[in-house]
Amino acid sequence: MTDKLLPPKKKNPQLRQRVPTLPPAMRSRAALGLTAAAARGAFCLQHCEECGAVQYPPRDACSSCLSVDLAWRETAREGKLIAETRIHASPDPYYRERLPWRSGLVQLEAGPTVLCHLHGDVGRGDTVRMDLKLDKAGQGVMIALPVERTPDMADDPQLRSLTADPKHRRVLITDIRSPMTRPLIDGLLAAGAAHIFVGESESWRRGSDHEAIAALDKVSVMQLDVSDASSVQRLAAEIGGKTDILINTARFVRPGGVLGADTVFAREEFETNALGLMRLAQAFGPGMASRTADGVNSAVAFVNLLSVHALSADPHYGAFSASQSAALSISQTLRAEFRSSGLRVINVFTGPTDDEWHQPLPPPKVPPKALAKSVLTALSEGLEDVFCGDVAKDLEERWRKDAKVLERELTGGGT
Amino acid sequence: MSEAISALAAALGDGSVEVVDLTHTLDPDFPVIVLPPEFGQCARFRMEEVSAYDGRGPAWKWHNISMNEHTGTHFDAPIHWVSGRDVANGAVDEIDPAMFVGPVVVIDCSEGAATDDDFELTPEIIAAWEAEHGTIPAGSWVLMRTDWSKRRGAEYLNMADDGPHSPGPTPAAIELLLKRDIRGFGTETVGTDAGQGAHYTPPYPAHYLLHGAGKFGLQCLSNLDRLPATGAMLIAPPLKIKGGTGSPLRVLALVPQTTASGDRT
Numbered sequence: 001m002t003d004k005l006l007p008p009k010k011k012n013p014q015l016r017q018r019v020p021t022l023p024p025a026m027r028s029r030a031a032l033g034l035t036a037a038a039a040r041g042a043f044c045l046q047h048c049e050e051c052g053a054v055q056y057p058p059r060d061a062c063s064s065c066l067s068v069d070l071a072w073r074e075t076a077r078e079g080k081l082i083a084e085t086r087i088h089a090s091p092d093p094y095y096r097e098r099l100p101w102r103s104g105l106v107q108l109e110a111g112p113t114v115l116c117h118l119h120g121d122v123g124r125g126d127t128v129r130m131d132l133k134l135d136k137a138g139q140g141v142m143i144a145l146p147v148e149r150t151p152d153m154a155d156d157p158q159l160r161s162l163t164a165d166p167k168h169r170r171v172l173i174t175d176i177r178s179p180m181t182r183p184l185i186d187g188l189l190a191a192g193a194a195h196i197f198v199g200e201s202e203s204w205r206r207g208s209d210h211e212a213i214a215a216l217d218k219v220s221v222m223q224l225d226v227s228d229a230s231s232v233q234r235l236a237a238e239i240g241g242k243t244d245i246l247i248n249t250a251r252f253v254r255p256g257g258v259l260g261a262d263t264v265f266a267r268e269e270f271e272t273n274a275l276g277l278m279r280l281a282q283a284f285g286p287g288m289a290s291r292t293a294d295g296v297n298s299a300v301a302f303v304n305l306l307s308v309h310a311l312s313a314d315p316h317y318g319a320f321s322a323s324q325s326a327a328l329s330i331s332q333t334l335r336a337e338f339r340s341s342g343l344r345v346i347n348v349f350t351g352p353t354d355d356e357w358h359q360p361l362p363p364p365k366v367p368p369k370a371l372a373k374s375v376l377t378a379l380s381e382g383l384e385d386v387f388c389g390d391v392a393k394d395l396e397e398r399w400r401k402d403a404k405v406l407e408r409e410l411t412g413g414g415t
Numbered sequence: 416m417s418e419a420i421s422a423l424a425a426a427l428g429d430g431s432v433e434v435v436d437l438t439h440t441l442d443p444d445f446p447v448i449v450l451p452p453e454f455g456q457c458a459r460f461r462m463e464e465v466s467a468y469d470g471r472g473p474a475w476k477w478h479n480i481s482m483n484e485h486t487g488t489h490f491d492a493p494i495h496w497v498s499g500r501d502v503a504n505g506a507v508d509e510i511d512p513a514m515f516v517g518p519v520v521v522i523d524c525s526e527g528a529a530t531d532d533d534f535e536l537t538p539e540i541i542a543a544w545e546a547e548h549g550t551i552p553a554g555s556w557v558l559m560r561t562d563w564s565k566r567r568g569a570e571y572l573n574m575a576d577d578g579p580h581s582p583g584p585t586p587a588a589i590e591l592l593l594k595r596d597i598r599g600f601g602t603e604t605v606g607t608d609a610g611q612g613a614h615y616t617p618p619y620p621a622h623y624l625l626h627g628a629g630k631f632g633l634q635c636l637s638n639l640d641r642l643p644a645t646g647a648m649l650i651a652p653p654l655k656i657k658g659g660t661g662s663p664l665r666v667l668a669l670v671p672q673t674t675a676s677g678d679r680t
Contacts, residue, residue, distance in 0.1 A: 202459075204446045206574045228443045229463060264455050356452075 002120050005155035007168050007194065008296035018293040020341045021094040025137035030058040033072045034140030038132040039384035045075040045110065056112035077130045079106040081144055082113070084124050094136070097293075102158065106130060106144050116142035117158050121150040133162035133382050136292070136342035138335070154380060163382035164301035164344055167192035169244035172235075174226055174280065176200040176208045178249035179355055180305075183372035185219060191376060194297060197239055199224025199250070201231070226250040226276030227268075229283075236283035241291070246284055247303040247375060250276050253357045257318040266319035274326035277304060281334050289341035301344045303375055304331050308349040308392040311399045312406050346378045351391025364390050423669075430672065435647075437636045437666040438488040439564070445635075446572045447486050448605050449579075458483040460663075484661040490653035491607065491622070491632030495660040498627030505629065507659035514631070515652035517598050519556040519668060520548070521642045524582060528561035532573055533611055534582035538591045548644050553596040556633070556649045559584065563603040564637035572605060583609025586620035593628050600625055601633030633666060642668055 011017075027035070030046075037044035046055050050067035054075060061068050084104035090096050102118040106128055114130070122128050128144040135141045143162060146153065154165050166188050173181050176198045185196055196219045200208055203223065214221045222239065225231040226248070236243075252272035254265040281302065288299035309317065310324035328347065335345045352358040354365040366389040374388035387396045398406040416424070426432035439445060447457040460482040466472025484507075485491070492507045493499030504510055522544050527534040536559050541551070551557060561582045563571070573580045581604040584592075592600060600607055600621055607621035617623045625632060633651060648669040653662030 202444070202446075204444070204569050204572055205449055206569045206572075223444075225443070228459070228461060230443060262455075268456070 002150060002152045002156045004152045005160070005167060005296060011295075017291065018097070018295070020136075020289070020292040021097065022137040022340070022342055023094045023135050023139075023141075024092065025139055027139055028058070028060075030060050032140075033058055034132055034142075035134065035138070036140070037072065038134045038140035040386070041132075041381055041383045043075055043077045043130060043132050044072040045108075045112070046070045047073040047075070054108075054111040056108075056114045075110045076108070078147075079108040079114075079128055079130055079144070081105070081118070081122055081124055081126050081128050082107050084118060098157070098161070104144060106142075114142055116144050117162075119143060119145045119153070119159050120156045121146045121153065134344070134384055135162055138339055138342075138344075138384075164245065164346070164379045165191070165382075166245060166376070166379050168194050169297050169300065170195045170197070170239075170242050171245040171247060172197045172199065172222075172239065172243045172284070174199040174224060174246070174248045174276075175250035176210065176213060176221060178251065178368075179353075180368035180371045180375075181249050182209060182213065183369040184247065184249070184375060185213065185216065187372050187376045189216075189218060191380065193245075194218070195220070195242075197222050197243070199226075199235065201225035201227075201250075226279055227271045229279050232279045232283045236287065240284050240287040242297075243284055243288060244291075244297050244299045245301050245303065245379065246280065246288065247305075248277060248280055249305060251305065252323075253307075253317065253320045255317055255320075255357060257315050261319060263319075266322070269320050269323040270326060273320075273323040274330060277327050277330050281330070285334070285338065285343070289338055289343045292342045299343060301346050301379060302334065302338070303346045303348065303378065305371065305375070306331075306347050306349050308351055308387065308395045310349065311395065312403060312410055315411055344382070344384065346375075346384055346386070348374050348378055348386045348388055349392045349396065350374075350388045351395065366391070426671075427669075433670045433672055435638055435641045435668045435670050437638050437642075437649075437668055438664075439635055439637050441480075441482070441487045441663060445487055446605060447483065449572065449574065457485055460486050482663060484656065484659055484663070487663045488635040488637070488666060489633075489661050489663045490651060491626065491634070491661045492653070492659065493626040493629050493631070494658075495632070496619075496622045496626035498623045499629065502626070502629045505626075506657075507653040507662050508655045508657050510631075510653075512652065514598060516648065516650050517554055517556055518552060518645075519558060519642065519647050519649040520551055520645050521558045521560050521639055521647075523560045523644070525560050525562040525640070528563060528582045532580040532582070533609065534561070535609065536582070536584040536588045538585075538587045541588060541591055544644070551592070551595040551597060554598050555595075556599050556601060556651070557592055557595075557597050558601040558633070558636065558639055558642070559603070560639040560642075561603050562640060564635075564639070573610060577611075578613065579605075579610030581605070581610035583607070583612050584621050586615050586617065586624065589620050589624045593624060593630070597630060599631030599633060601636050603636050603639055604634065606634050607632040632661075636666060642670060646671055 046058050048062035048067055049069040051065040053064040055063050081104050087101045095101055104118045105113055107113045122144050127147055129147045131143050131145055132140050171188055171193050198221050200221050224235045252268045291299040307324040309321040310328035313321035331345050331347055350366045352361050352365045354367045371388050374386050378386045387393045441460045443460050463479045465477045467476040493502035493505035499505050608619045612619045650667040653664045
């Protein structure tokens with residue numbers, strides 16, 4: 001049984017805040033396949049295309065037949081825990097702070113035996129369900145989980161160190177006017193978030209759900225306009241030290257290609273979608289990055305919502321697509337800059353959303369609730385890239401298969 | 416120095432003529448006009464630090480600023496409106512600079528606007544004002560005082576489901592002012608027209624009629640309660656923007672101070 005995670009006590013202001021440390025980050029290039037799978041929540045191992053062997057750890061050649069024709073494939077997650085150990089001493093600074101640490105050997109049904117972290121609810125001889133997760137160093141690691149969910153399973157310290165679970169954490173949602181903000185608030189509260197700050201720009205315009213949202217328990221509406229550096233800095237000065245998860249729902253979108261439109265809307269799209277992200281990261285990032293080892297309510301994730309057309313432009317939303325590509329690029333730099341802290345940058349990609357700016361488009365369109373659910377899944381599972389809805393999933397698959405073919409299809413003809 | 420300038424300098428020096436600032440501070444969160452979202456929008460005022468006595472510029476602090484021509488307290492030139500598109504010298508850089516300094520009269524509508532968000536300036540109100548203060552002199556700025564500038568936040572634009580609600584002139588009132596050959600018309604609200612001005616014929620009569628006649632507009636003014644009904648001088652020069660349809664500006668009034676007996680100096 002997992003011990004229920006209790007709300008943290010108020011901090012002792014005389015104690016130094018713990019400085020973030022990271023688990024060992026070195027990997028071979030081959031091993032990064034595990035990281036790539038973990039980032040999107042897949043369980044993949046190397047499969048030899050010649051002899052069919054499934055191997056672990058990842059190598060540059062097949063350990064059975066020496067073929068270099070190795071493919072990363074979804075692999076059955078079931079296995080049996082055949083040995084476990086509890087580590088009481090470690091020279092590694094990260095693990096020293098977290099001892100004792102359990103790890104074990106799991107015999108996978110797919111073939112290999114793997115060394116992995118253990119959830120507290122699994123023991124020797126158990127059938128387990130394997131998961132690949134990103135650790136604080138941003139590398140893919142395996143953890144053996146119970147096959148059936150157990151009570152308070154997510155509270156297990158080893159599992160929680162691999163996720164960005166909102167339980168007992170304080171969350172900033174940047175834009176009250178986004179249609180997904182309300183379902184996101186409801187989901188976060190249900191997931192046990194301690195407090196939710198909701199940014200509101202230009203309250204002088206009226207027309208937001210200010211009254212209803214401000215009336216909710218554990219929710220505060222704060223002034224925040226991501227297009228205004230002074231506004232972002234003001235809010236960071238106020239709550240930057242207690243923002244554990246930042247979810248950027250601010251978005252400016254207008255239909256139109258490149259030739260027919262001027263640069264006025266494009267500028268607003270870049271101001272909000274790309275530079276807004278930079279302003280948020282500059283104002284909140286350093287504070288969050290310094291608090292990634294700050295106990296139960298440590299800072300854990302910076303979440304962006306992106307159009308899947310960040311990968312390949314939708315010419316009907318040309319400037320908007322460009323702003324999304326810019327935001328994706330910024331998020332990649334942020335991953336590099338947050339790497340040493342372990343602060344996770346999560347990108348949730350979506351197809352056309354079911355809102356006023358995609359109104360004449362045919363379904364399927366992503367409802368705000370579905371998008372909110374994807375964000376919650378990304379946090380609780382500790383994912384880094386999530387594709388929400390059929391359109392986004394389909395586009396990602398085609399993009400991974402052949403980006404040029406996808407571009408040709410999206411730019412007219414070829415389908 | 417000429418006699419007039421010497422006298423003005425002396426009056427400014429001894430306080431018998433006061434300089435009153437009619438300008439709101441340019442603030443990123445100050446309301447701007449909000450159009451239906453499919454239309455292009457008025458850019459908000461924004462300020463980015465370029466350096467602040469630091470590595471980006473060790474001994475100096477400065478900012479990049481950006482905004483629309485119609486952000487904050489601002490001037491409307493004739494070419495701002497379709498009716499004024501062909502007015503000669505209708506852009507801010509072309510207007511005779513003599514037009515930027517001139518007499519100003521203030522029509523006090525603050526009592527009516529306090530109880531009616533859609534209060535209208537009508538020919539009758541102008542006639543009543545003229546009965547008291549005399550005919551509006553040609554070449555005057557005419558300012559509509561509503562005390563709207565004292566409103567803050569959402570109360571300022573006063574947006575509702577059917578659009579904003581704020582006071583303004585009727586088409587007939589503007590026609591009467593044009594008969595008086597005024598210089599321009601100014602308000603404390605976000606535009607020279609009423610919040611519901613779209614529903615008049617013509618829509619937005621202040622914009623349509625004034626600019627069609629080559630007259631100017633001033634909006635987002637403040638401190639109009641510190642101006643006398645007549646007798647003050649307005650200084651309102653917009654930035655010299657090539658082809659500009661308007662400009663944020665500092666609007667100043669030279670106001671003669673009343674003596675203890677109530678006479679103006």
